[in-house]
Amino acid sequence: MKYTEDHEWLRVEGDLIVVGITEHAASQLGDVVFVELPEPETMVAQGDEVVVIESVKAASDILAPVDGEVVEINADLTDSPALVNEDPTGAAWFFKLKVDDLSVLDQFMDEDEYNDLIS
């Protein structure tokens, strides 16, 4: 598992990168009530706003961590946005990205580095 400074986690699954938000981020957001996902087969560039998350308090977004193609989205989140608070690192993954080269993940933090960031 790798982590971004925007509090996303990145997990490799075959040749795809699964993207979600960390428990820390979910707790900071508060109760999530709405999630807007991209269309599958969307090409995204690093830094693009890919997902909108609305909590009871405010709106925020998930940025594409790297260039790639969204090949799968977690439609469960549309019906059950509360999953983001209940299981942020498991059932509440947001989308899967297909990238040219998984070594793009090397630039991101490992768990220890991320824990240092949020402590």
Next chain:
Amino acid sequence: MSELGRTALHGLHLELGARMVPFAGYDMPVQFPMGVLREHLHTRTAAGLFDVSHMGQVLVRPMSGDMADAALALESLMPIDLCGLQSGRQRYGMFTNDSGGISDDLMVAHRGDHFLVVVNAACKEADLAHMQARLPGCHVEPVPNRGLLALQGPLAAQSLAQMIPDVMAMRFMDVATPAWQGHDLWVTRSGYSGEDGFEISVPNAQAMPLARALLALPAVAPIGLGARDSLRLEAGLCLYGHDITPDTSPVEAALAWAISKARRASGARAGGFPGADRILTELADGPTRLRVGLLPEGRAPMREGTELFATATSPAPIGHVTSGGFAPSLDRPIAMGYVPAPHATPGTLLFGAVRGKRLPLQVCPLPFRIPTYQR
């Protein structure tokens, strides 16, 4: 920036694990570990305890000793019948400015030989100066030595009655002065959540023990500003500085119900408050724009500032959202905003611009959820 103020309950908020935010110059709890959603629902099903000590409490005493003098003086600042307000009763009102806008909304309680005026935290210095300048026949004194707690929800009355049985005899908007542990509490049966409940003014030194005693009751949980906001929005209640401002008149704000008959055109003491020309004209002819309830058709919340359009393609906005978010008790997004009068009829279809998309929403009556006041 000057240092944030702290209420008498600040230490208790920290002890309870609150997430603190700056609000109107105070370090206030936005939520407790329960979280905004559950705090909201808890208040709707049991009883929530809110620290509203940041709000301004001001006493207005007639120098003559005759409350009619203070009532008439205060009536010169607001379109409310205060001469008709009985001792032991409270009324909602607002200070208006010379152009008919609202400079603050407030509660006035008749406490026998004085009025207690409770005003918004962000306005309290200005309100105090306003009253001191404009009420020459009255002593106008702030009350910095008392905190203010709100206990709200269907179990608020029976909870508070376990400590103070007399509160059961109060009805909505009653004012009483029961004693607790030898200290006078100034209690009103009112609040800002759309629920039955009480606001309790308590000497600062007793605020902590009172809050602890209330929180020890099984139905009572601490509630932060986040849920206070979603509760008042569901109840269709205005947030000063957002839904009502110095530019919006009480009539535009759909607060005409609060303008007493005695102060209207044919009333016994018609006009005589700042901005009366505009306000009485709007009462007679209808306002050009109106605060309305808005129901987004999808699940996406429409937040404050969202521009409203008459059609999916019309170029110019006709209004904007002044408060909006997710309504936990209704399990859907809701909003309030101002639209031109021809678009203010319930059922009118409008569009809100959210992240570049025009999303449909319908004008609806306020409140979104019918309050459960004990009248």
